[in-house]
Amino acid sequence: EAGVAQSPRYKIIEKRQSVAFWCNPISGHATLYWYQQILGQGPKLLIQFQNNGVVDDSQLPKDRFSAERLKGVDSTLKIQPAKLEDSAVYLCASSSLTTPQETQYFGPGTRLLVL
Amino acid sequence: AQTVTQSQPEMSVQEAETVTLSCTYDTSESDYYLFWYKQPPSRQMILVIRQEAYKQQNATENRFSVNFQKAAKSFSLKISDSQLGDAAMYFCAYRSATYSGAGSYQLTFGKGTKLSVIP
Numbered sequence: 001e002a003g004v005a006q007s008p009r010y011k012i013i014e015k016r017q018s019v020a021f022w023c024n025p026i027s028g029h030a031t032l033y034w035y036q037q038i039l040g041q042g043p044k045l046l047i048q049f050q051n052n053g054v055v056d057d058s059q060l061p062k063d064r065f066s067a068e069r070l071k072g073v074d075s076t077l078k079i080q081p082a083k084l085e086d087s088a089v090y091l092c093a094s095s096s097l098t099t100p101q102e103t104q105y106f107g108p109g110t111r112l113l114v115l
Numbered sequence: 116a117q118t119v120t121q122s123q124p125e126m127s128v129q130e131a132e133t134v135t136l137s138c139t140y141d142t143s144e145s146d147y148y149l150f151w152y153k154q155p156p157s158r159q160m161i162l163v164i165r166q167e168a169y170k171q172q173n174a175t176e177n178r179f180s181v182n183f184q185k186a187a188k189s190f191s192l193k194i195s196d197s198q199l200g201d202a203a204m205y206f207c208a209y210r211s212a213t214y215s216g217a218g219s220y221q222l223t224f225g226k227g228t229k230l231s232v233i234p
């Protein structure tokens with residue numbers, strides 16, 4: 001079974017530029033998550049999708065971040081314009097169910113550096 | 116809001132020895148799940164072990180076991196017979212088991228403990 005795929009693995013941009021990250025979850029997984037992991041901290045949930053609908057985006061900075069999951073499979077996370085404090089690893093995860101005991105499977109992440 | 120605290124930023128252990136990583140959490144809920152995730156240098160996080168708050172018995176997965184103290188809100192991870200491949204960041208995480216609207220099942224992570232294994 002293929003794992004969660006993310007691209008690119010690394011991205012360097014200047015502040016005020018825009019950037020997009022892509023995630024392909026495990027086949028058949030209905031739930032998809034985007035996390036932000038700042039250096040020295042644990043991951044923080046940005047947005048959760050169930051199929052192609054948003055379940056929770058309460059911690060997504062909507063003035064600059066946006067995400068979509070067309071057709072309930074792949075997802076993209078966009079930042080526009082980027083700020084220095086957006087430098088972090090962006091992790092995508094997926095799970096087959098939305099239950100509290102479910103296992104979330106994580107991708108390798110995209111490391112973003114904003115200069 | 117729930118919080119998860121890992122008080123040990125870094126730990127080290129000799130190969131084949133045993134190490135315990137600490138985690139405490141704060142919640143007013145009675146039903147929840149606790150997790151330990153491992154994040155190796157390649158950064159792909161994987162689940163190590165899971166514990167349901169209502170289960171008295173401590174979870175065990177091969178060389179990994181937990182000491183769950185519900186009253187003390189403590190959830191430590193013990194790694195026995197440490198191996199070089201155990202070197203990683205370890206994150207403790209909390210998840211409510213009670214649905215109360217959007218975000219109910221959100222995973223709340225601690226800041227992590229970096230474990231080094233000395234050959």
